Amino acid sequence: MLHNTGNCWINYDLIGAPDAPVVCMTHSLTSDHGMWAEQVPALLAAGFQVLRIDTRGHGGSEAPKGDYTIEQLADDVISVLDALGFHSGVHMIGLSMGGMIGQVIAADHPGRLASLMVCCSASRFMGDGELMQGRIRAVRESGTLDSIVAANMERRYGPTYRERRPVRWEALRQTFLGTKLDGYFGSMHACLTHNVEPRLHQVNIPALVLAGSADPTTPPADNRLIASKIPGARYVQIEGAYHFPNVEFDTEFNRIMIDWLNEVRG
Structure with a gap:
């Protein structure tokens, strides 16, 4: 399904009983809402309605030209x-960039969320800036994410x-390559410009932060x-998990x- 925020078209997927509590899920950079496929059956079985949103520039959402901010991406979610x-009353789950979006919504839009689950994310950019700039240069020079x-x-x-899940692994790889x-x-x-850390003290809802013990990215x-x-x-962390x-x-x-x-749903 598509929603026009006034700035771009955002693709989303909503399934589950209409009267069930809502879980909103936001994905990582170079992914789409399909990265949550393993979670949907469990959420539906537990009695939740599942809303998965493609961030602008990803999946079925439009890709406006120019620089984005996490605050803009959060506004897209709020618009949907x-x-x-x-x-109100939405349970938010986000991973990596999606977790950044969740933090901003929780900090800057009080009353919108019932709970927040942040997975493998950061409150501000703390990674290898040279590595990230090198990736950007490689993509600009080649004109493709293959590099x-x-x-x-x-x-x-x-x-x-x-080796364990070759078909799923390849599907995730193709999704990466399909990012606009x-x-x-x-x-x-x-x-790279994300920094919600000074505002996190404003979050007044239950929050769970999950990490992978072997995650090299966050x-x-x-x-x-x-x-x-x-x-x-x-x-909480999952032992042996990457990103x-x-x-x-x-x-x-x-x-x-x-x-x-x-x-947290009470």
Whole structure:
């Protein structure tokens, strides 16, 4: 389904009983709402309605030219929620860039969310700036994401995942390659300039921060920092997980997720 925010068209997927509590899910850079495929059956079985949103420049959403900010991406999500009539009580789950979006919504839009689950993310850019700029240059020079996909896949999944789930691994790789270039450049700017850390003390809802112990992109320290800045937030990590524990360790991730949601929905 498509929604016009007034700035761009945003694609989203909404399934589940109309009267069920809503879980809104936001994905990482160079992914789309399909990265949450392993979570949807568990959420529906637990009695939730699932809203998955393609960030601008990704999946079925439009890719405006120019630099984006995480605040703009958060506004896109708010626009979709408003259009659907979800003005409060939404449970937010975001991973990596999606977790940045979730933090901004929780900090800057009080009353909109019932809970927040941040996965493998950061409160501000703390990565290797030279590495990221090198990726941007490589994509600009080649005109394709092919030049960086292999290195990114290695940082997202452990060395055995491709052997265990070759079809799923390839689907995720193709999704990466399908990201619109304007969306990639705009979203990279958003991630590199992200800094919600000074505002996290404003978050006044239950929050869970989840990390992968072996994540080279947003290591546990980055996620512990988020949890330390949000009043009352809880921290948990999945041992051996890289950057996409929801895909690679879906059974354990789903158990943590459903236990958390059952606790906070009251």
